[in-house]
Amino acid sequence: MKKKLIGPFKQILSLTDLPLKGSLTDSALNIITESGILVEGETITAIGNFAQLRDQQSSDVEILQLAGHWICTPGYVDCHTHIAFGGNRANDFALRNAGASYLDIAEAGGGIWSTVRHTRQATEDELVDAIINRVQALLAQGITTIEVKSGYGLSVAEELKMLRAIKTAQQHVAVDLIPTCLAAHMKPKDYNGDAASYLQEIATQLFPILRTEKLSNRIDAFVEQSAFSAAEIKPYFETARSMGFDITVHADQFSTSGSAVAVEYQAVSADHLEASTEQEIALLAASDTVAVALPGASLGLGCGYTPARRLLDKGASLAIATDWNPGSAPMGQLMTQAAVLAAAEKLTNAEVFAALTFRAAKALNLTDRGRLAVGELADFSLYRTDNYQNIPYLQGSLQPEQVWKKGKQIFTKGA
Numbered sequence: 049m050k051k052k053l054i055g056p057f058k059q060i061l062s063l064t065d066l067p068l069k070g071s072l073t074d075s076a077l078n079i080i081t082e083s084g085i086l087v088e089g090e091t092i093t094a095i096g097n098f099a100q101l102r103d104q105q106s107s108d109v110e111i112l113q114l115a116g117h118w119i120c121t122p123g124y125v126d127c128h129t130h131i132a133f134g135g136n137r138a139n140d141f142a143l144r145n146a147g148a149s150y151l152d153i154a155e156a157g158g159g160i161w162s163t164v165r166h167t168r169q170a171t172e173d174e175l176v177d178a179i180i181n182r183v184q185a186l187l188a189q190g191i192t193t194i195e196v197k198s199g200y201g202l203s204v205a206e207e208l209k210m211l212r213a214i215k216t217a218q219q220h221v222a223v224d225l226i227p228t229c230l231a232a233h234m235k236p237k238d239y240n241g242d243a244a245s246y247l248q249e250i251a252t253q254l255f256p257i258l259r260t261e262k263l264s265n266r267i268d269a270f271v272e273q274s275a276f277s278a279a280e281i282k283p284y285f286e287t288a289r290s291m292g293f294d295i296t297v298h299a300d301q302f303s304t305s306g307s308a309v310a311v312e313y314q315a316v317s318a319d320h321l322e323a324s325t326e327q328e329i330a331l332l333a334a335s336d337t338v339a340v341a342l343p344g345a346s347l348g349l350g351c352g353y354t355p356a357r358r359l360l361d362k363g364a365s366l367a368i369a370t371d372w373n374p375g376s377a378p379m380g381q382l383m384t385q386a387a388v389l390a391a392a393e394k395l396t397n398a399e400v401f402a403a404l405t406f407r408a409a410k411a412l413n414l415t416d417r418g419r420l421a422v423g424e425l426a427d428f429s430l431y432r433t434d435n436y437q438n439i440p441y442l443q444g445s446l447q448p449e450q451v452w453k454k455g456k457q458i459f460t461k462g463a
Contacts, residue, residue, distance in 0.1 A: 052455065053110040054430075056098035058118045061436045062420040063401060068410055069333075071360040082301045085120065086422040087426040090454035095420060117434035121401065122420050123192030123409035123427030125455065126382055128319050131199050132210050133173055135166025137374045140356035142347070143360035150274075159235055160200075163374050167200035167210065176220070182372065182380065183221045183297070187459050190429035190448040191384055192223050195369070195412055197268060199230030202239075204253045207231045208336035211263040214461055222458040226412050228296065229258060232276055232284060233270035243280045251287040251356075259291065262447040266316075266412075270298040271306035274368040278305045278329025285313045294335055294413050301345070311335045317367070317411035321354045322346060329355060330430030333362035338411035341403070343378035345388040356393040366399065426455040 058119035060080040066072060086105075094101060104304060128315055138341025140158040147399030153159050167175070179196065185401050196217075198210040207229065214227045229251045235243045258264050267288040275298075285295055295313050301320035307328040310318035314358075318332060319340035331337050341354035360366050370388045371377035379385065386400050394405075417425045429448035431439060441444055451459035 050090040051093070051105070052087045052112060053084050053098075053101055053105060053109055054087065054112045054452075055101075055114060056118075057083050057085075057114070057120045057430075057437050058117045058434050060095060060399060060420055061122070062084065063094065063122055063405055064419050066398065066402055066406070068325070069365040070363045072104050072396055073083070074144055074305045074396050074398045077123060077398050081384070085187075085420065085428070086150075086244040086457040091279065092422055092426050094365060094422060104215055114430075116432065118231060118440070119431040119436050120420065121190065121429050121431070121436065121439070121450065122405045122418050123429060124190050124382060124404045125367075125412065125414070125418055126186060126191045126369050126372075127195050127317065127408040127411040128196055128197075128342060128371050129186075129310070129378075130199065130325040130371070131186075132179050132196055132198060132214055133163050134170035134175065134202050135163055135374060135375050136177065137162060140375055141378070144349070160234055160333050160375060163200045164202055168206050169312050172209050172213050172216070175210060176216045179213060179217040181222055183217065183223060183225070185380060186370075186372075186382070187221075187223055187451060188447060188461070189444075190451050191382060192225055192427040192429075192451065193226065193409065193412070193414070194236035195226040195228055197228045197230040198264075201270070202231065202233060204250065204257075207250075207254055208263070210258060211258070212261070215261075215263055226266070227264040227267040229254070229264045230268040230270070232267075232281065234270060234275045242282070243276055244452055247280065247284040248354065251284055251350050255287065255291055255293070255398075260393070263295055266296060267293045267313050268296045268298065268306050272298065273303050278309045281309060285309070287442035288359050289313060296411075302330055304328055307332055307337075310337050312329060316348060316413050319369070319371075320345065321359075322352055324355055326358075329358050329362050329364065332359060333364040336365075338365045338367050338407060340369055340408075340411055341389060342369055342377060343369035343385040344370045344379050348376040348378065349436035353367055353392050356389060360395070360399060365410060366403050366405050367410065367411045368400070381444050383439065384443045387440045387443040390440060397437060397440055428452050
Protein backbone atom coordinates (compact mmCIF):
# COMPACT_ATOMS: atom_id res chain seq x y z
CA MET A 49 0.00 0.00 0.00
CA LYS A 50 1.51 3.29 -1.10
CA LYS A 51 1.89 5.91 1.59
CA LYS A 52 0.62 9.47 1.08
CA LEU A 53 1.69 12.63 2.89
CA ILE A 54 -0.82 15.47 2.67
CA GLY A 55 -0.11 19.04 3.73
CA PRO A 56 1.01 21.49 4.88
CA PHE A 57 -2.02 22.57 6.89
CA LYS A 58 -2.27 25.86 8.70
CA GLN A 59 -4.26 23.97 11.31
CA ILE A 60 -5.29 20.37 11.90
CA LEU A 61 -8.29 20.11 14.21
CA SER A 62 -7.41 16.72 15.67
CA LEU A 63 -10.03 16.53 18.49
CA THR A 64 -7.74 14.18 20.41
CA ASP A 65 -7.72 14.11 24.22
CA LEU A 66 -11.34 15.28 24.46
CA PRO A 67 -13.78 13.26 26.60
CA LEU A 68 -16.88 11.53 25.25
CA LYS A 69 -19.12 13.25 27.79
CA GLY A 70 -19.66 16.69 29.26
CA SER A 71 -18.98 20.32 28.40
CA LEU A 72 -15.85 21.39 26.51
CA THR A 73 -13.87 24.61 26.31
CA ASP A 74 -12.17 25.76 23.14
CA SER A 75 -8.89 25.97 25.04
CA ALA A 76 -8.99 22.16 25.26
CA LEU A 77 -8.76 21.79 21.48
CA ASN A 78 -5.53 20.31 20.20
CA ILE A 79 -4.75 22.49 17.16
CA ILE A 80 -1.71 21.17 15.28
CA THR A 81 -0.10 23.92 13.18
CA GLU A 82 2.08 23.81 10.04
CA SER A 83 1.35 20.12 9.90
CA GLY A 84 0.83 17.13 7.67
CA ILE A 85 -1.00 13.79 7.72
CA LEU A 86 0.68 10.56 6.65
CA VAL A 87 -1.74 7.91 5.41
CA GLU A 88 -1.14 4.25 4.66
CA GLY A 89 -4.05 2.22 3.40
CA GLU A 90 -7.22 3.26 5.22
CA THR A 91 -5.64 4.70 8.35
CA ILE A 92 -3.52 7.56 9.63
CA THR A 93 0.04 6.54 10.46
CA ALA A 94 1.53 9.90 11.51
CA ILE A 95 0.59 13.51 12.18
CA GLY A 96 3.14 16.22 12.78
CA ASN A 97 5.24 19.02 11.32
CA PHE A 98 4.90 18.75 7.55
CA ALA A 99 8.50 19.61 6.68
CA GLN A 100 9.86 17.10 9.16
CA LEU A 101 7.51 14.36 7.98
CA ARG A 102 8.41 15.08 4.35
CA ASP A 103 12.13 14.84 5.08
CA GLN A 104 11.64 11.49 6.83
CA GLN A 105 9.90 9.79 3.90
CA SER A 106 11.44 7.49 1.32
CA SER A 107 11.19 8.27 -2.37
CA ASP A 108 8.23 5.97 -2.93
CA VAL A 109 5.93 8.01 -0.65
CA GLU A 110 3.48 10.20 -2.58
CA ILE A 111 3.74 13.83 -1.43
CA LEU A 112 0.57 15.87 -1.95
CA GLN A 113 1.77 19.39 -1.22
CA LEU A 114 -0.89 22.08 -0.87
CA ALA A 115 -0.43 25.74 -1.75
CA GLY A 116 -1.98 28.50 0.35
CA HIS A 117 -3.84 28.25 3.65
CA TRP A 118 -5.65 25.00 4.43
CA ILE A 119 -7.47 23.61 7.48
CA CYS A 120 -8.08 19.90 8.07
CA THR A 121 -10.96 18.53 10.16
CA PRO A 122 -12.12 14.97 10.83
CA GLY A 123 -14.82 13.68 8.51
CA TYR A 124 -18.23 14.48 9.96
CA VAL A 125 -20.65 11.77 11.08
CA ASP A 126 -24.35 12.37 10.41
CA CYS A 127 -25.79 9.94 12.93
CA HIS A 128 -29.52 10.42 12.22
CA THR A 129 -31.06 10.69 8.74
CA HIS A 130 -34.13 9.47 6.87
CA ILE A 131 -32.73 9.90 3.34
CA ALA A 132 -34.38 6.73 1.99
CA PHE A 133 -37.79 8.01 0.95
CA GLY A 134 -40.07 8.75 -1.97
CA GLY A 135 -42.17 11.82 -2.65
CA ASN A 136 -42.18 15.37 -1.38
CA ARG A 137 -43.96 17.18 1.46
CA ALA A 138 -43.50 20.83 0.54
CA ASN A 139 -47.26 21.26 0.97
CA ASP A 140 -46.97 20.15 4.61
CA PHE A 141 -44.49 22.97 5.27
CA ALA A 142 -46.78 25.53 3.62
CA LEU A 143 -49.85 24.31 5.53
CA ARG A 144 -47.97 24.22 8.84
CA ASN A 145 -46.72 27.78 8.39
CA ALA A 146 -50.25 28.87 7.51
CA GLY A 147 -51.43 27.59 10.89
CA ALA A 148 -52.65 24.08 10.09
CA SER A 149 -52.40 21.50 12.84
CA TYR A 150 -50.88 18.04 12.51
CA LEU A 151 -54.39 16.59 12.23
CA ASP A 152 -55.34 19.14 9.59
CA ILE A 153 -52.28 18.23 7.53
CA ALA A 154 -52.92 14.50 7.90
CA GLU A 155 -56.55 14.94 6.81
CA ALA A 156 -55.31 16.89 3.77
CA GLY A 157 -53.25 13.87 2.74
CA GLY A 158 -49.94 14.92 4.29
CA GLY A 159 -47.86 13.78 7.25
CA ILE A 160 -45.75 10.64 7.63
CA TRP A 161 -48.40 8.51 5.94
CA SER A 162 -48.00 10.59 2.78
CA THR A 163 -44.31 9.63 2.66
CA VAL A 164 -45.21 6.01 3.38
CA ARG A 165 -47.52 5.96 0.36
CA HIS A 166 -44.93 7.52 -1.93
CA THR A 167 -42.14 5.28 -0.65
CA ARG A 168 -44.25 2.17 -1.16
CA GLN A 169 -44.98 3.33 -4.72
CA ALA A 170 -41.27 3.76 -5.47
CA THR A 171 -39.33 0.83 -6.86
CA GLU A 172 -36.24 -0.41 -5.06
CA ASP A 173 -34.09 0.98 -7.89
CA GLU A 174 -35.74 4.38 -7.56
CA LEU A 175 -34.99 4.39 -3.83
CA VAL A 176 -31.37 3.44 -4.52
CA ASP A 177 -30.98 6.38 -6.90
CA ALA A 178 -32.62 8.78 -4.42
CA ILE A 179 -30.33 7.63 -1.60
CA ILE A 180 -27.21 8.01 -3.76
CA ASN A 181 -28.18 11.56 -4.77
CA ARG A 182 -28.73 12.60 -1.15
CA VAL A 183 -25.51 10.93 -0.04
CA GLN A 184 -23.60 12.99 -2.61
CA ALA A 185 -25.14 16.18 -1.19
CA LEU A 186 -24.00 15.20 2.31
CA LEU A 187 -20.55 14.16 1.09
CA ALA A 188 -20.02 17.64 -0.36
CA GLN A 189 -20.41 18.97 3.19
CA GLY A 190 -17.57 16.79 4.50
CA ILE A 191 -19.77 14.02 5.88
CA THR A 192 -18.03 10.66 5.55
CA THR A 193 -20.33 8.44 7.65
CA ILE A 194 -24.12 8.57 7.31
CA GLU A 195 -26.77 6.72 9.28
CA VAL A 196 -29.81 5.90 7.11
CA LYS A 197 -33.16 4.78 8.54
CA SER A 198 -35.97 2.78 7.07
CA GLY A 199 -39.42 3.52 8.52
CA TYR A 200 -41.48 4.63 5.53
CA GLY A 201 -42.40 1.08 4.52
CA LEU A 202 -44.21 -0.03 7.68
CA SER A 203 -44.65 -3.64 6.63
CA VAL A 204 -42.23 -6.53 6.51
CA ALA A 205 -42.01 -6.47 2.71
CA GLU A 206 -41.72 -2.69 2.36
CA GLU A 207 -39.21 -2.30 5.17
CA LEU A 208 -37.11 -4.97 3.49
CA LYS A 209 -37.31 -3.04 0.23
CA MET A 210 -35.98 0.07 1.95
CA LEU A 211 -33.17 -1.70 3.79
CA ARG A 212 -32.12 -3.61 0.68
CA ALA A 213 -32.04 -0.30 -1.20
CA ILE A 214 -29.74 1.15 1.46
CA LYS A 215 -27.47 -1.90 1.18
CA THR A 216 -27.36 -1.58 -2.61
CA ALA A 217 -26.67 2.15 -2.42
CA GLN A 218 -23.65 1.39 -0.24
CA GLN A 219 -22.11 -0.43 -3.21
CA HIS A 220 -22.19 2.81 -5.23
CA VAL A 221 -20.89 5.37 -2.72
CA ALA A 222 -17.56 5.75 -0.94
CA VAL A 223 -18.94 7.00 2.37
CA ASP A 224 -20.06 4.52 5.02
CA LEU A 225 -23.83 4.05 5.27
CA ILE A 226 -25.05 2.74 8.63
CA PRO A 227 -28.54 1.24 8.15
CA THR A 228 -31.13 1.41 10.92
CA CYS A 229 -34.46 -0.41 11.01
CA LEU A 230 -37.21 2.05 12.00
CA ALA A 231 -40.18 -0.22 11.28
CA ALA A 232 -41.58 1.09 14.59
CA HIS A 233 -42.06 4.60 13.19
CA MET A 234 -45.83 4.48 13.65
CA LYS A 235 -48.56 1.87 13.44
CA PRO A 236 -49.51 1.75 9.76
CA LYS A 237 -52.99 2.97 8.98
CA ASP A 238 -53.70 -0.10 6.87
CA TYR A 239 -52.70 -2.60 9.57
CA ASN A 240 -55.61 -4.69 10.87
CA GLY A 241 -54.62 -5.02 14.51
CA ASP A 242 -53.34 -3.12 17.49
CA ALA A 243 -49.87 -1.66 18.06
CA ALA A 244 -48.69 -4.66 20.07
CA SER A 245 -49.62 -7.05 17.27
CA TYR A 246 -47.84 -4.94 14.67
CA LEU A 247 -44.66 -4.74 16.73
CA GLN A 248 -44.72 -8.48 17.41
CA GLU A 249 -45.14 -9.20 13.70
CA ILE A 250 -42.15 -6.99 12.85
CA ALA A 251 -40.00 -8.49 15.60
CA THR A 252 -40.78 -12.11 14.75
CA GLN A 253 -40.81 -11.84 10.94
CA LEU A 254 -38.46 -8.98 10.05
CA PHE A 255 -35.72 -9.15 12.70
CA PRO A 256 -34.46 -12.62 11.66
CA ILE A 257 -34.19 -11.52 8.02
CA LEU A 258 -32.17 -8.47 9.07
CA ARG A 259 -29.69 -10.90 10.61
CA THR A 260 -29.69 -13.39 7.71
CA GLU A 261 -29.20 -10.73 5.00
CA LYS A 262 -27.03 -8.45 7.20
CA LEU A 263 -29.32 -5.51 6.49
CA SER A 264 -29.02 -3.74 9.83
CA ASN A 265 -27.62 -4.10 13.32
CA ARG A 266 -29.71 -1.26 14.73
CA ILE A 267 -33.35 -1.08 15.86
CA ASP A 268 -35.04 2.29 16.31
CA ALA A 269 -38.53 3.21 17.51
CA PHE A 270 -40.58 6.40 17.85
CA VAL A 271 -41.72 6.57 21.47
CA GLU A 272 -44.37 9.25 21.40
CA GLN A 273 -48.09 9.80 21.96
CA SER A 274 -48.68 9.75 18.19
CA ALA A 275 -46.59 6.58 17.69
CA PHE A 276 -45.80 3.97 20.38
CA SER A 277 -46.02 4.27 24.14
CA ALA A 278 -43.22 3.22 26.46
CA ALA A 279 -45.27 0.20 27.56
CA GLU A 280 -45.93 -0.87 23.96
CA ILE A 281 -42.31 -0.58 22.86
CA LYS A 282 -40.61 -2.43 25.73
CA PRO A 283 -41.39 -5.99 24.54
CA TYR A 284 -40.13 -4.94 21.09
CA PHE A 285 -36.85 -3.73 22.55
CA GLU A 286 -36.60 -6.85 24.70
CA THR A 287 -36.66 -8.96 21.54
CA ALA A 288 -34.17 -6.67 19.80
CA ARG A 289 -31.79 -6.80 22.73
CA SER A 290 -32.07 -10.59 23.04
CA MET A 291 -31.04 -10.87 19.38
CA GLY A 292 -28.01 -8.61 19.86
CA PHE A 293 -29.23 -5.51 18.04
CA ASP A 294 -28.10 -2.05 19.05
CA ILE A 295 -31.04 0.08 20.18
CA THR A 296 -31.70 3.75 19.46
CA VAL A 297 -34.80 5.79 20.25
CA HIS A 298 -36.73 8.71 18.81
CA ALA A 299 -37.29 10.23 22.25
CA ASP A 300 -38.93 13.23 23.92
CA GLN A 301 -39.80 15.07 20.70
CA PHE A 302 -43.23 16.29 21.79
CA SER A 303 -43.69 14.55 25.15
CA THR A 304 -41.44 12.76 27.59
CA SER A 305 -40.93 9.02 28.31
CA GLY A 306 -38.71 8.05 25.38
CA SER A 307 -35.39 8.98 26.97
CA ALA A 308 -36.21 6.93 30.08
CA VAL A 309 -36.84 3.93 27.84
CA ALA A 310 -33.56 4.61 26.03
CA VAL A 311 -31.61 4.62 29.28
CA GLU A 312 -33.41 1.52 30.58
CA TYR A 313 -32.48 -0.45 27.46
CA GLN A 314 -28.97 0.98 27.27
CA ALA A 315 -29.64 2.52 23.88
CA VAL A 316 -26.64 3.88 22.02
CA SER A 317 -28.55 7.12 21.51
CA ALA A 318 -31.71 9.02 22.36
CA ASP A 319 -32.57 11.44 19.55
CA HIS A 320 -34.65 14.65 19.40
CA LEU A 321 -35.15 15.49 23.12
CA GLU A 322 -36.83 18.84 22.43
CA ALA A 323 -39.36 18.14 25.22
CA SER A 324 -36.83 16.83 27.75
CA THR A 325 -37.07 18.23 31.27
CA GLU A 326 -34.49 18.29 34.05
CA GLN A 327 -35.51 14.74 34.97
CA GLU A 328 -34.72 13.36 31.50
CA ILE A 329 -31.54 15.44 31.26
CA ALA A 330 -30.30 13.93 34.54
CA LEU A 331 -31.12 10.40 33.36
CA LEU A 332 -29.20 10.83 30.12
CA ALA A 333 -26.25 12.51 31.81
CA ALA A 334 -25.88 9.58 34.21
CA SER A 335 -25.94 7.05 31.35
CA ASP A 336 -23.76 6.11 28.38
CA THR A 337 -26.58 6.93 25.96
CA VAL A 338 -25.62 9.74 23.56
CA ALA A 339 -28.09 12.62 23.37
CA VAL A 340 -28.61 13.51 19.71
CA ALA A 341 -29.87 17.01 18.91
CA LEU A 342 -31.75 17.51 15.64
CA PRO A 343 -31.99 21.28 15.12
CA GLY A 344 -33.29 20.83 11.58
CA ALA A 345 -36.52 19.42 12.99
CA SER A 346 -36.83 22.39 15.33
CA LEU A 347 -36.39 24.75 12.37
CA GLY A 348 -38.80 22.80 10.20
CA LEU A 349 -41.51 22.58 12.85
CA GLY A 350 -40.95 25.98 14.43
CA CYS A 351 -40.45 24.51 17.91
CA GLY A 352 -37.81 24.74 20.64
CA TYR A 353 -34.38 23.16 20.46
CA THR A 354 -32.89 20.21 22.30
CA PRO A 355 -31.62 21.58 25.69
CA ALA A 356 -28.04 21.06 24.55
CA ARG A 357 -26.41 23.42 27.03
CA ARG A 358 -28.06 21.83 30.04
CA LEU A 359 -27.31 18.32 28.78
CA LEU A 360 -23.61 19.12 28.42
CA ASP A 361 -23.39 20.94 31.73
CA LYS A 362 -24.96 17.95 33.49
CA GLY A 363 -22.35 15.68 31.91
CA ALA A 364 -24.16 14.12 28.94
CA SER A 365 -22.61 13.27 25.59
CA LEU A 366 -24.09 15.44 22.82
CA ALA A 367 -24.17 14.72 19.09
CA ILE A 368 -25.78 16.84 16.37
CA ALA A 369 -27.33 15.36 13.21
CA THR A 370 -29.41 16.60 10.27
CA ASP A 371 -32.52 14.40 10.66
CA TRP A 372 -32.83 14.89 6.90
CA ASN A 373 -36.38 13.79 6.08
CA PRO A 374 -39.13 14.98 3.74
CA GLY A 375 -41.44 16.25 6.49
CA SER A 376 -39.96 18.05 9.48
CA ALA A 377 -36.29 18.44 8.46
CA PRO A 378 -35.84 18.77 4.69
CA MET A 379 -32.76 21.04 4.85
CA GLY A 380 -30.02 18.44 5.10
CA GLN A 381 -27.32 21.02 5.92
CA LEU A 382 -25.33 19.78 8.92
CA MET A 383 -23.02 22.72 9.70
CA THR A 384 -25.80 25.27 9.19
CA GLN A 385 -27.98 23.45 11.70
CA ALA A 386 -25.10 23.02 14.15
CA ALA A 387 -24.21 26.73 13.96
CA VAL A 388 -27.83 27.74 14.56
CA LEU A 389 -28.05 25.42 17.57
CA ALA A 390 -24.72 26.75 18.86
CA ALA A 391 -26.01 30.32 18.77
CA ALA A 392 -29.29 29.39 20.45
CA GLU A 393 -27.79 27.13 23.13
CA LYS A 394 -24.38 28.82 23.55
CA LEU A 395 -22.21 25.90 22.51
CA THR A 396 -18.47 26.26 22.18
CA ASN A 397 -16.73 25.40 18.93
CA ALA A 398 -15.18 22.42 20.70
CA GLU A 399 -18.65 21.16 21.65
CA VAL A 400 -19.92 21.63 18.10
CA PHE A 401 -17.05 19.80 16.41
CA ALA A 402 -17.15 16.99 18.99
CA ALA A 403 -20.90 16.66 18.38
CA LEU A 404 -20.33 16.27 14.64
CA THR A 405 -17.44 13.82 14.86
CA PHE A 406 -16.37 11.37 17.57
CA ARG A 407 -19.43 11.86 19.78
CA ALA A 408 -21.69 11.30 16.77
CA ALA A 409 -19.64 8.20 15.97
CA LYS A 410 -20.27 6.97 19.51
CA ALA A 411 -24.02 7.32 18.82
CA LEU A 412 -23.48 4.72 16.07
CA ASN A 413 -21.27 2.53 18.29
CA LEU A 414 -18.24 3.34 16.11
CA THR A 415 -14.87 3.93 17.74
CA ASP A 416 -12.50 4.14 14.76
CA ARG A 417 -13.36 7.60 13.42
CA GLY A 418 -14.16 11.17 14.39
CA ARG A 419 -10.64 12.16 15.48
CA LEU A 420 -7.40 12.70 13.58
CA ALA A 421 -4.88 10.45 15.29
CA VAL A 422 -2.58 7.53 14.52
CA GLY A 423 -4.61 4.37 14.00
CA GLU A 424 -7.87 6.18 13.24
CA LEU A 425 -9.55 5.94 9.84
CA ALA A 426 -8.15 8.50 7.39
CA ASP A 427 -11.50 10.29 7.08
CA PHE A 428 -11.00 14.06 6.83
CA SER A 429 -12.03 17.24 5.04
CA LEU A 430 -9.84 20.03 3.73
CA TYR A 431 -11.01 23.65 3.84
CA ARG A 432 -9.33 26.55 2.08
CA THR A 433 -9.16 28.95 5.00
CA ASP A 434 -6.66 29.99 7.66
CA ASN A 435 -8.77 29.51 10.80
CA TYR A 436 -10.99 26.58 11.79
CA GLN A 437 -13.32 29.05 13.55
CA ASN A 438 -14.47 30.26 10.14
CA ILE A 439 -16.27 26.97 9.53
CA PRO A 440 -19.04 27.37 12.16
CA TYR A 441 -18.84 31.18 11.96
CA LEU A 442 -19.90 31.12 8.30
CA GLN A 443 -22.78 28.81 9.21
CA GLY A 444 -22.39 26.32 6.43
CA SER A 445 -21.47 28.65 3.58
CA LEU A 446 -17.82 27.59 3.82
CA GLN A 447 -17.69 24.08 2.39
CA PRO A 448 -14.71 21.72 2.06
CA GLU A 449 -12.58 21.75 -1.09
CA GLN A 450 -11.64 18.09 -0.67
CA VAL A 451 -13.05 15.14 1.26
CA TRP A 452 -11.02 12.02 2.00
CA LYS A 453 -12.41 8.66 3.07
CA LYS A 454 -10.26 5.75 4.26
CA GLY A 455 -7.18 7.32 2.73
CA LYS A 456 -8.69 8.11 -0.66
CA GLN A 457 -9.81 11.48 -1.99
CA ILE A 458 -13.47 10.95 -2.85
CA PHE A 459 -14.66 14.52 -3.39
CA THR A 460 -13.22 17.62 -5.01
CA LYS A 461 -15.24 20.82 -5.00
CA GLY A 462 -16.23 21.86 -8.50
CA ALA A 463 -15.07 18.61 -10.08
